[in-house]
Amino acid sequence: MDTSILPRSGNDKDKRAEKTGLPLVDFSKVSKVYGVGRAQVIAMDEVDLAINEGEFVAIMGPSGSGKSTCLNLIGCLDTPSSGSYRFKGVAVGGLSRNQRALLRRHYLGFIFQGYNLLKRTTAIENVEMPLVYRGYKKSVRQKMSLTALKEVGLEGREHHTPAQLSGGEQQRVAIARAIATNPSLLLADEPTGNLDSKKGSEIMDLLTKLNQDRGITIIMVTHERAMAEYADRTVHFLDGRISNIQNNRVIHQ
Amino acid sequence: MIWNTIKLAVSEIGRNMMRSFLTILGIVIGVGAVISMVTLGGGATSQITNEITSLGSNLLILRPGTNEGHGGIRTSATPFKLEDVEAIDNHIAGIAAVTPVSSTTATAVYGNTNWSTSVMGTDNKYLTVRMWEIERGRAFSANELAIGKTVCLLGSTVAEELFGSLDPLDAKIRLGKIACTVIGVLTSKGESTFGMDQDDFILTPVKTLHRRMRGNTDVNMIYISAESEISSEQVQEDITELMRERRNIRTGDTDDFELNDMAQVARTVESTTGILTTFLGAIAAISLLVGGIGIMNIMLVSVTERTREIGIRLAIGALGREVLLQFLVEAIILSLFGGIIGIGLGLGLAAVTAPALGIPFVFNLDIIVIAFLFSGLVGIIFGFFPARRAALMDPIDALRYE
């Protein structure tokens, strides 16, 4: 499929070098409506949001307020019902299913809610999976996967299956899988949801490091204020709308 | 990418060995049954065809039939005479040889041993027409045939039974009431498919049999060898016409004799085999269909079970067609495995049962290749629907699937 519609991600060490001046994620009056007639649910209601490259953004809000919907739209897993979403300046609404898949493959990393690792598959094989679709050779894949696992502190656990790993370790495998491809944007839906606060803050330290050292843009949904404070900004959702955007760095300074 | 897909499919199949095996059982049994049946059937056919050709090339057999007498009682028709043989030889064009056979049974005695067998009175052309070869000794001389001398040729079984390791040539045996000099022994043809000993008989000149053993000049059968297969139908027509004339059969009445064409019999056997093959093909198609449905069923279960995996793959950036290929390859590999195991099993079964049934084991590469390709095709056809279901999943829904 044609990826020429998008600027190539390449293998640049520093994603910030690609800066075009445009926001990475640009929502303009984006709505998402599920169902029809009486069963209609407006999950997102004319949301305007811009996120720049290199930012670390947290999304908070009560259950059902539209956080996951927003993340799915940003992740190109879904398309807006109305309004326009531009990723790196490209209108996602006009892309085909295959084009969106290729966009995800080359630019995005996902940390799904509840890990979502492949069962009965070793840590390294899990991390290798997105690299297979990127078309890397086996030897290159293994090198990249080992580097990613090392980065999340899982050396020596490469050949363990999820069943043989703790929750925190599984979440680290999921993070390694998301960052092994060196994505432009990392999307995380409640990455600390199933962990105690100590393990949770370890994961947050890891994400902060990835954001600062590698310049990976991170958008994270969380329920916990303590976790949101690791981010540069916190976007608050309420009933499908943004109720407030809070700049954490200003508060801390 | 395709290599990765194949490796992935194999490891996925290996993850659940027991289920994979049960999945392909239908294909294994179907292919195994077809391979063993076709192999055994092919062996039997080749044996029967060989036997018919061993009767002689372009052989026509003329026998008296039955008469419909008064009150619908069927009686056997008048036997032929030597004059009939002469008439055929003189009047029919396109025949290579014609020979009479008059037969009786008699006990042959040599020393203390005796052996009951059939005695056929004929001439040297019988050897040509039925493709017998003389292993030791010689054929009848013109003189022996003309005056009906008491000489005989032994089938190998008779020679064995009467003489064992002794030399039968020039020995005198008693044949019924006459004493007879052995002038030759025929090469063995062995047993027929139906277990009949083809070498158990004695030949004498036809006149010897008529005068010294039967007391009449009846000819029971006439063997005719047509010159070439193409003219055999014309030859048959001519013979039929000649015999009707000689036996005074009025126009409209049915023949009171039978003329059988062995080439025709061979063709009949071949066409019967053709029908059998079609029948086996139909059974194969049905069993492969059943096997294919088994594969589709398990693939659907597998797709449902692995919904989350599919969701992860799609979300991470797998294209629909890549997911489709993954499941399709899995189904194809499964059914090819089934096909290979079935082929092995079928050949093994045929190899074991063929000797027990007394038929040769004929290895048929065509049917093996066809069975292999067919099982692959079953994988493609029945794997496609589950694979498409996987490919068309919505990644968000699939990730949420419990």
Ligand SMILES: Nc1ncnc2c1ncn2[C@@H]1O[C@H](COP(=O)(O)OP(=O)(O)OP(=O)(O)O)[C@@H](O)[C@H]1O
């Ligand atoms: N596929 C769907 N079909 C119909 N309604 C949906 C669908 N997905 C989400 N919704 C509705 O849209 C609204 C927003 O859902 P969303 O999943 O974005 O909430 P959320 O903020 O992530 O909540 P939580 O914190 O519980 O995960 C909810 O009211 C939900 O019921």
Ligand SMILES: [Mg+2]
């Ligand atoms: Mg949610």
